[in-house]
Every structure is written in C-alpha cells, then in structure tokens.
Amino acid sequence: MPFSSRQRIHLYLLGLLLFGSLAxxxxxxxFKTCSQSGFCQRNRLYADDAAALGDAFRSPYAVDADSLHLSLEDTAHITADIINKNADKRFTMALxxxxxNTVRVQMNEKDPLHPRFDAHAAHTLVKAPVAQAPQAVDRTQDNQVxxxxxxxxxxxxxLEPVKVDFLVNDASVITLNDRGFFNFEHLRTKESHKPKMIQQQNDDGTLEDVQHAAEDTMWEETFKSWTDPKPNGPESIALDISFNGFSHVYGIPEHASTLSLKETRGGDNAYTEPYRLYNTDVFEYALDSPTSLYGAIPFMTAHRKDLSAGIFWMNPSETWIDIVKTKSSKNSLAKLLDFGKKEVTTTQTHWMSEAGVLDLFVFLGPTAKDxxxxxxxxxxxxxxxxxxAIGYHQCRWNYINQKDVLEVDQKFDEFEMPYDVIWLDIEYTVEKKYFTWDNTKFPDPIAMEKQLDDKGRQLVAIVDPHIKRADDFPVFEVANKDHYFVQKPTGGDYEGWCWPGQSSWPDFFDPKVCQWWQSLFAFDKFVGTRENVHIWHDMNEPSIFNGPEITMQKEMIHHGNWEHRNLHNLYGLLSFAATSEGVRTRTKVPKRPFVLSRSFYAGAQRYGAVWTGDNMADWDSLAMSMPMILSSGLGGMPFNGADVPGFFGNPGPELLARWYQTGVFQPFFRGHAHIDTKRREPYLVDEPYRSITRKALRTRYALLPYWYTLFYDAFKTGTPMMRPMFMEFPQEEQIFAMEDQFMVGDSILVKPITTEQTTSTDVYFPGEQPWYDLETYQPIYHHGYRTVDAPLEKIPAxxxxxxxxxxxxxxxxSSAAMALDPFTLMIALDKKSNAEGTLYLDDGESYDxxxxxxxxxxxxxxxxILTCDSLHADGASAGAQAFAKKMSSVRVERLVLMGTHRQPNRVQLLTKQTTLDLAFSYHEAVSSLEIRDPAVSVVECDWTIRFDF
Structure with a gap:
C-alpha cells in the first residue's frame, strides 16, 4: 500500500533523526570544532607556539630580495619569491x-607537485580588476619597499620576515603577518614528509622525541563515523591580519552572531571557537554562536570614527577566523590616530583555509560605503x-494542493491584506522529483497560475539540487547518461540521501552541467510553469542527510579533477547562478529572475535573494534576525530576510504581530512555517492582532517606492538597503556595535520590539537633525537615548x-495593482528647513x-520651495522619453511637510502655464502641513511649489 504524503514526510524526518541531523x-x-578540523588545529597550534615564544619568535618566511621586481613602467604589479627558510620552499608573491583604493595580494607555491586550486575567481569576480600604478616607489630602506x-x-x-603594511595618512591601517602566523603548507608526498617532533618527558624523567600532535591529521582524519583520506596531504594557508586602531570588525556572514564580531580567544563575553565559514545545513541553529551556517562570505570590514577599511579573503574552501582585540598605549600609534593618551584597540584576526591559494583584496575606504x-x-x-520581489511573500511547508493555494489567495483578499507571492515547498512534486507536478494535488497548475496572474500575483516553486536516482525520471536519466553528477574518487556517481531518498548532485563546476540545468527551466521542459512562476533553490550547501556534517565528503571529485574540499563554499553560488540564468533565459525577451537561495558565497548578490534559514518562532530569534541581516548586508549580500514569524514552533499572537512589524523593514519579507506547525497565515489570528498585521503589511506596500529606490541604489553602488547605524552616523562611537535598531536607507530609523509585553523602549537618536514619528509626524529634537511609547500596535520608526x-x-x-497609483511625498525638514530625496521608477520587470x-x-x-529635477544621465534618450511619457499622468496626490513650526500664508503651484493656490491644512500639535492633490508629475519636473510663511 503506498504511503500518504504525510507518512512519507514523517519517514523522511525519521531518516533525518537516524542520521543525527534533527533533534x-x-x-x-x-559539526566540527576547530580541534576536530586538522588544518585549523595545526594553524592554531602554530600561532600558539609563535605567541609563546614572544619576541624570540621570528617567522621563517622572507622575501628573496634578488627576485623582487618592481617598476613604475610595469602594470602596477610587484612580484617576488618568498622563501620558507625552515622548509627550504619557495612561493610566489604578487601585489x-x-x-x-584597492590592493590585491596573491601567493602560491612556486613549483607545486600539482596545481593548487585557483579556478574560483571566474565565478566570484564579475570582471578582471583594473590596475593602477602607484605614484612612486621608495627603496631607500634596506629591508623595506x-x-x-x-x-x-x-x-x-x-622583506624579512615578510610583512605588508597598508597606511593611510602615515598610520598603519591593516598589517599582514604582523604576528608572524603566516603559514603556507606546501604540497608533498607522504614518503618525503618529515614529521615535526617535540620532546616529551617520560615518567622516569628521560626525554623522548615524539610526533607533534598537529601531525596526526595531515594525511587522514576522522570525524564520527567518516574518514577523510586527504590524498593530497596538508595544503592549508593561514595568515594573521591586524586592523590597527579598530575596535570593531563586521561581516563574514553567515553566523547567528553579533553585528560587531566577538573575540574568539580570550576577552569579555568571547567565544571559545573561531568563526567558521563552511556551508552547512544546520537544523535549529544556535544563537549567539560562531558556528557556520548556510552561507560563507569571507569579507570583513573594520570601522572607527575617521576611517573604514576591509579585506576579502577569496578562498572557497573551509575557513576559520580567530579574532582577538588588544589594547595599546603606544604613543606613536595614538599620536598618528589623534587619540592623544587614550589606549588604542587593535583587532587582530587569524584566517585559516584548508586548501587553494592565498588571494586577498585590501580595501582602504575611507568610508564603510566606499x-x-x-x-x-x-x-x-x-x-x-x-x-x-520586495513585496510580501506567503509560504508554508506545504500548501497541500491547488485548492489550498487558491483559498489562501482568496483569504488575503477577503481580509484586505496585500501580498505578491505564494510559495510551494517540496510536496508539490511527484516523489520529490523536481521539475514535476503531483497531478493528484495540482491537476492544472497553469490554470492556478493564471488565476494568480490575473491579480498580479506570482508563484514560487522549490527546486533543490539533489536529483532522485530513479530510472523513470528523465532529469536523472540524462544526468546519469552524460555524467553530469559529482563523481566518487574511484569513479561513478556520488550518491547520498536527501528528501527524495537516494540522490545524486549535479556538478555545477562543469559548464556543460550548468547549461543543461539552465535548460530545464524552459516552459516546455518544466511543464506546468509560466512566466509568473519563480524558483526557490534550497538545500544547496549541499545538504546531504547521511554525509559528514550533513554535507558532501570532501574527497568527491568535480570537473577538472578538483576535490570538493577546494570549492565546497562555492557549490551554493554555482547552483544559484545556474538556476537564476535558467529562469532569466526561459523567455524570448529575458525578464529579471527571482530566485531565492539558502546557500551562498561571495558574488551571490548578483543572482537574487537569500534568507537566514531555519529559525525558531521565539523572541530571541526575532532579535537575532537584525544582526544576521545587517551582517549579510555588510558582506555584500543585502537582499536577505528572516522567516516570519519563525520557521519552527507556534508563535503566540503578540510575537507574530511584532515579527510582522519588524519584517516590514527588512529587505526580503516572507512568512514561512514548518510542516508541523499550526496554520498561521496572518489573517487567521484574532483581533486586535489581525488588524495589527494588516497595518504592518500595508505599511510595507506604502513604502515600496522607497524600497525600490533603495534597491536601485544598491544595484548602482553596493550600499545595502538595511544599514547598521554606524554606516549613516560614522562619528558616533556609542552606536558602532548597535544591532537592536537600524536604518532603512538613509531616511528611516527603526527600533523593533523584540521582548514580550513591552510597551515602551529606549531609542537612540543620532545626529543633530530632528526625527519624525512615522505615523504621527511628531518631531523629536533630541540627541542620544530617549524612552518612547511602543504599544502593541506600534513599531518605533x-x-x-x-x-x-x-x-x-x-x-x-499587490504591487502590480499599484503601478499607476499617485504618490505621497513625506518631507521631513532639517534644522535649516531643507530636505531632499529621490525616486526611481521603471517597468518593474524587464531589463529595459x-x-x-x-x-x-x-x-x-x-x-x-519644492522642486524636482532628473538624475537620469541620459534623460534625452528615446527610452527615457518614452517612459516619461508613459508615466506622465502619475502624479503627487499629497505632500506632508514635517517640522514647519508655523502655518504658511499660502501655498502656490507654479508652472510655465499658470500659478495656482493650493489648499492645505496645518496641524499645530505636530508642526506638520498637509497639501492635498497638488497634481504634479513625479517624472516631468516642470513645476515648483512655493510655501509663503
């Protein structure tokens, strides 16, 4: 007798329990600790040995002065050999x-036994970096260039020992190998390896040479029941990088950790483990932890009052990062940094990667946005x-059938709650065979999609990278026949266990596999889909239920004969990119794809959105969503959000309401729930919570023009939409670690309520300008903390x-229904009665x-005087003029002027043709002025509005 859908789910969950991934x-x-990861343990012990020796330690790595090549006529490169004097091995260095204000540092073995992995730049970098020669070179110092x-x-x-300093205004900002922890494990044969020995005292007092503990994992290591054979032996790279004069460093997502990264070796409230970057499927992940999660971006930013700087450690293998903060009263550094006699904090980091080459970018700001x-x-x-995509998304594991989807859609309309996208999890397929539909549940998906499309709504369907091994499944049959799967070292397809049961994983490192995968999203291949169907790409760490650390064994083989260990963190990016390109090219005229990925690496921001994964429906997880999303934005991946109101568990109505209020102000806004939770679509809660969530959803939609403009700004500059406070107020030290409030763009401050039964909260108001309540327009003239009311129906914004x-x-x-709606301009005046802002508009879907x-x-x-002008660099182009004509009837229907302090005598609209008096109302209690229907265009700036006070 066949199993029911729910029985099959419970069998999968039972399987997960047996494999130890659910509890x-x-x-x-x-999941491994550093001491269980051989290369991390070796490099930490190397650092410990160096630190224990103190001034007596001297790094064995030195630049061979005779090999140094530099010239102003050269194309901005400096090259040299580096010698490890202890091992008599040579490495190449290129600056x-x-x-x-960017410098690239590269190091590799000069004559390796075989090539080391360096083939990831083509997938990570969008273009070749552009060189710029230095103005001058000074060789007057014997040991320095x-x-x-x-x-x-x-x-x-x-030159000896090798060290690189990056200076701004004659003060060292970033130093490489400051503490001498640089360690490049050269490739070797097991037979030629000479183990490091130490002397151990026996019970009788005699000394005996024994193998150093760090040597045990060089050629093989075990974790639980798995053995990693490590056929290439030790091949790690480690380097200490000091951020001189910086108390705070940020980024390196993804972790459920604080915004300002914690120390990992000593210090107050420090972690005991390094931050880890190793994409893994972590069930019910721990909060306030350096544990690796679904994504890995090795990009770190440091900030202080006068400067920001950063580094990008471009290596997709398993990576660990130690952080230590030291205080110094060195007069020279303090004087250069203008700190007087104050102690100066330096953040010292230690980066350790399992394989590959050293490829490091240093960014010298000067601001965090730079x-x-x-x-x-x-x-x-x-x-x-x-x-x-920036509207509200409604998801659940799972909407059980076509009728369920359309009923949920109808209920949103009945309760007058806006939304744009409804989602389908894994149960819509036939036995988890992606690109198929279970026709008993979804007999006519095209009709369902058309019904959604008639309301301007979209559907997202999940497609994961694990492919069920079934002979009646064409996707598997093609991939199996053409050898498109990741391979075992002994030959044949790698096999593991995931939602469909026995599965294999496409090798996205192979260009042919990517092209094949892209083709699967064509409407004649993914039958039952149309243009308003988009893709959720989950489990792509890759997640493997019966694999070590719930992922793929490192010795598996990718295209080019590269081991998985070299490119593990790249797998999610590669599958994300292939899926996004498949959705983009499925129509004759490509449209911008919407793809959500769980796993990511540097460069993933080019392909779509991510989210914070399988969170809990509790208050602590709500609070942690903020530093997680902020850190993601500082890691260059700003289109991020958290499952609202938590994936696991059943939230109370207060938590649900508070989480919706918070989600309004986060970039990706999706409600999602585990299959075993109670149904909790926002219209199901009782009053007053239903009205509160409706109000929150409507606030999101009212702000969509502002959000869309911020997304355009991010597309142009990389600046995240959701920003830490210090990004907008870089001089206020007391907010450098602040993570419980944030900025949306440069114009809205938000302080979510993340504790139960809270009706007031302390908000920090930075800067010297006034702030205005988002709902009441009440001005706040205050710098620093102030207690504000926050009843259940209100989020402080x-x-x-x-x-x-x-x-x-x-x-x-839905957002589609708003396309020609008029605008309201909220004009929040500064102390000098000035204000400015921007609005970006396009067709919302094409590449036009x-x-x-x-x-x-x-x-x-x-x-x-209120005026407008075009920021379009080529506003006279045919496309710009055609769009302006199309949107010319879209008008401003209301102006709200906040902070006026007095009523004007009159308000006039001036155009070339006429002058008109405009009706207005003044609200003295909150010093605001409202003008109804000035009827001016938002794209044709041939008007002026004058306020006579």
Missing part, C-alpha cells in the same frame, strides 16, 4: 595595485529585482530630518532600464 535543538556534536599610491595612502613591504563599493565593483553589485521619502498610500492587493528606460527623480525642498 529538539541544534546538535553541536554533528597588484588597483583602482579605487614603499609604494606611494597617492597623497594619503602607502603600502610598505618588509569599502562596499570597492568590494562589489569586483564581485558584482546586487541584482535589481522585479518589483514584486522615524523619518530623518532633511529627507524626502516617496510613498504610495492607496491600499491594493539597461537601455535607459527609467525615471530617476531628485526632489529638493529648500527654505519654502
């Missing part, structure tokens, strides 16, 4: 000076999504003085904006 909470024993990049920046290479621009100029700026924020106020069922078919308007209010 009541994260099973930490399923490349790039445009925009100084490159003068410009008037304020220098790079100094110390560092992100420099990073995304190399790895790509975030993709501009279709407009529906404030407009920043000096900003103009576009909104669309009319309640609609690349040809100039868009409008980009700059609004300015200056002491009583």
């Amino acid at each position: 009541s909470a994260m099973k930490t024993e399923d 490349t000076f790039l445009q925009d 100084t490159m003068i990049l410009d008037a304020s920046r220098k790079v100094i290479v110390t 560092v992100l621009r420099q990073y995304t100029s190399l790895t790509g700026t975030p993709a501009l999504p279709q407009q529906f 404030y407009y920043r003085g000096g900003r103009i924020i576009p909104r669309r106020e009319r309640p609609r069922r 904006y690349e040809a100039g078919t868009f409008a980009h308007t700059h609004f300015v209010y200056n002491k009583g």
